[in-house]
Amino acid sequence: MRRSAKDTEESAALINRRGLVMGGGMAAFAGLLGLRMRHLQVDQADQFRLLAEENRISIRLLPPARGQIFDRNGLLIAGNEQNYRVTMLRDEVDDPEEVLHALARLIPMTSEDMEHAREELRKRSRLVPVTIADRLSWEDLSQVAVNAPALPGITPEVGLSRLYPRGADFAHIVGYVGPVSDYDLSRIEDKDPLLQIPKFQIGKTGSENKLEHELRGKAGTKRVEVNAIGRVMRELGRDESKKGGNVQLTVDTRLQNFVQARLAGESAAAVVIDVNTGDLMAIGSAPAFDPNLFVRGISVKDYGALTENKYRPLANKAVQGTYPPGSTFKMVTALAALEAGEITADETIWCGGYAEVASRRFHCWKRGGHGYMNLRNSLKQSCDVYYYDLAQRVGIEKISAMARRLGLGERYDVPMSAVASGLIPTKAWKRENRGNDWVIGDSLNAAIGQGLVLTSPLQLAVMTARLATNRAVTPRLLKSINGVETPSGAGEPLGLSSSMISHIQDGMFAVANENRGTAYATRIDDKALRMAGKTGTSQVRNITKAERARGVFRNEDLPWERRDHALYVGFAPVDAPKYAISVVVEHGGGGSTAAAPIARDIMLAAQTGGVPPLSAYPSSQRGRISSGLKKLQLWDPDAPGAPESQA
Missing domain, CATH: 3.90.1310.10 (Penicillin-binding protein 2a (Domain 2))
Known part of the structure; x- marks a missing residue:
């Protein structure tokens, strides 16, 4: 059947409309695609260029x-x-x-x-x-x-x-x-x-x-x-x-090596400080360890050997360790009494071997007593009873204040680990931390550096530097960074009268240089290098009445960990002090026998810049000293592998 002209004309119009719609849609799609491509290629070109770079760079x-x-x-x-x-x-x-x-x-x-x-x-x-x-x-x-x-x-x-x-x-x-x-x-x-x-x-x-x-x-x-x-x-x-x-x-390699060598075999610490600048010349702690082992990855065996050693080689005893200062604290008590006007340097106090206070006996280290003691002789012979009497006159608050003035009880800002602040107690401290009131016995014990008092070897060295100079010397370990010097630690004047300081220095001179002085056996014979000092022995155990009655055990008869700590502080040369030193030998026994000989050798090494000369020792001791010095494992700067110079 043939389609009419009208139908043909309508069909053509429909096809044309559909074609236009499809063509328009395709044109719109192509336009959108073009716009998107332009956005990606032009507007976001930098971002995608960066992403591409990150894929290959x-x-x-x-x-x-x-x-x-x-x-x-x-x-x-x-x-x-x-x-x-x-x-x-x-x-x-x-x-x-x-x-x-x-x-x-x-x-x-x-x-x-x-x-x-x-x-x-x-x-x-x-x-x-x-x-x-x-x-x-x-x-x-x-x-x-x-x-x-x-x-x-x-x-x-x-x-x-x-x-x-x-x-x-x-x-x-x-x-x-x-x-x-x-x-x-x-x-x-x-x-x-x-x-x-x-x-x-x-x-x-x-x-x-x-x-x-x-x-x-x-x-x-x-x-x-x-x-x-x-x-x-x-x-x-x-x-x-x-x-x-x-x-x-600020430390000196040669002196530091001597200190470590001299402390070998002991559980001990020593600090040497320049009294005029506060520079820490040497900071020894024994035994030590090789830090290269940790850098390379220490073995379980090597680490176990360090942690299981009863002498605690990983601990820096010079700044971390705190000990009762014993008789090295007596200069603090004496200065507190002098400044308070409670005593004069010439006044004498009777020592009969003990002081009885509040129905309790406080014993002197010398069982039979020292007799009449003035300030100089009380330091020289380290009479305890003299300082028991001062403690009752002065009181703990003034003693503590003087201790802080001399640098004890302070945590110093030196770049080392776990620097301790020690403990200088007061009545308020005991009440807040122990829940008990202060009693007179606490003051007597504190006056001779026992009881609650704790100090570090670093603090004792600072105290001695202040006694030598009458200045608030502060320790300095960091000398410079990239050549820029850090401030000196010389400090301002302490404000103590020169006569009081002179009395203390004179007593310390007698300790180390006069017959019957507790450190006379370890004196320096060369007058230009002589040292003033003070020995100390601090108990780590209580001595019972029964033990006193039958006789106090000698340190050498006790297990190592129950023996007394041995201490010594000093400065030299006496006429123009340059260095101060503190030595602590853990459970070493007596300060005069264990700590003083070490301090003498180190102080001579500091003053002479090398191995101590035998001429500085008493002639009767030179043979023994010579043998001991030869056994030290000292650094040879001319040996292969010696440290390089900054230059």
Whole structure:
């Protein structure tokens, strides 16, 4: 059936309309597509260009060289050595396990090393290089470099690791560094990206820790081009890291070595301070340890040997240890009484061997008593009863105030770990901390440096420096950072009358230089080098009435941990003081027999700048002294491996 003209005309019109609609739709779609392409290619061109660059360019951190530490003379005591290591960037590896096994066929890796590497790869960001092996030999590093094309994500590197050329001598002062741990990250507020680098070394103890900010430096970056499998093709540019600052301490390497050698075999501490500047010349603590063991990863056996040693080699006894000062505290009590006008230097007090107070006997160390004692002789012979009497006249508040004036009971701001504040008690302190009222017996015990009084060797050295100069000397360990000097510790005048200080100094002179002085046996024979001092013995146990009745046990008859601590403080030369010293020998027995000989040797070494000359000793002692000095393991500056100079 033929269609009419009208139907044909309507059908054509319909087709035309549909064509126009479809054409319009297609044109609109093409327009939208064009607009989208323009948006992507023009408007967002920079963003996609950056994304493309990030796919082929890797940004990597460049760890800085850690600042070095020198002694006062510019000798190196903490430096850096080359360390060959291998790192892996997880983001560039498809199968880390396969790469680890391939690497283990090239270099020595134990199963523990492999597991540690897996753990680090799991914990760290895919974009942070993880140290898989370090302290490799040059041959092992070469093996990795030659096989690098078959080890995606692996990079052989030459880095730096900490080195302590003087070993144990500065272990307690400088401390040591170690890899950043999760514990470190949890307590450090510093968000430095360097801390996220596995095995990045930071200061753990000592000056390394306290001066971490100055020593660490600033990270640099490098941009490298990588191929499809993550292999580095070329370096495109870098911003160099900034080396950490160099630090100079006030200690003297030669003297520090002598101090450590002289303390060997003891559980002891010694501090030498320049009385005119406050510079800490030596800070000894024995036994010590080799800090290099911690840098390299100390073994369980070596660490156990340190922690199980009853002499506690990891503790810095010079600043952490607190001890009853014993008779070295008597100068404090005497000055408090003199300033309060409760006594004159010539006034005498009778010592019959004990003082009876509140129906209790307080004994003198000399059972039969000393007879009449004035200030000078009370120091010279260390009469306890004399100071029991002063304590009743002066009272604990004035004694405590004088102790603080002389530098006791203060935590000094020196860059070492766990610096102790000690304890100078008052009535209020006992009430608040012990829940008891102060009694007269507390004052008598405190007057002779027993009871609640606790001091550190550092504080005792400061006290002695103040007695030698009548100035508020403060200790200084940090000499300079990058050549910029820190303030002196000379201090302002104490305000004590020169006559009172003179009386104390005269008594200390008698202790060390006159017959019947408690340190006369360890006197210095050279008048130009003579030392004034004070011995001390502090009890660590109570002596019962029964024991006194049958005879007090001698220290050598007691177990080591029940023996008295031995102490000595002094300054020299007496005519123009330059150095002050404190020595504490834990459970050493008597201060005159255990601590004074050590103090004499160290003070002579400080004054002469080397091994003490035999001519400075009494002639009758020179043979024995010579044999003892020859046995010391002293540093030879001309020997191979001696510390480098800053110059």
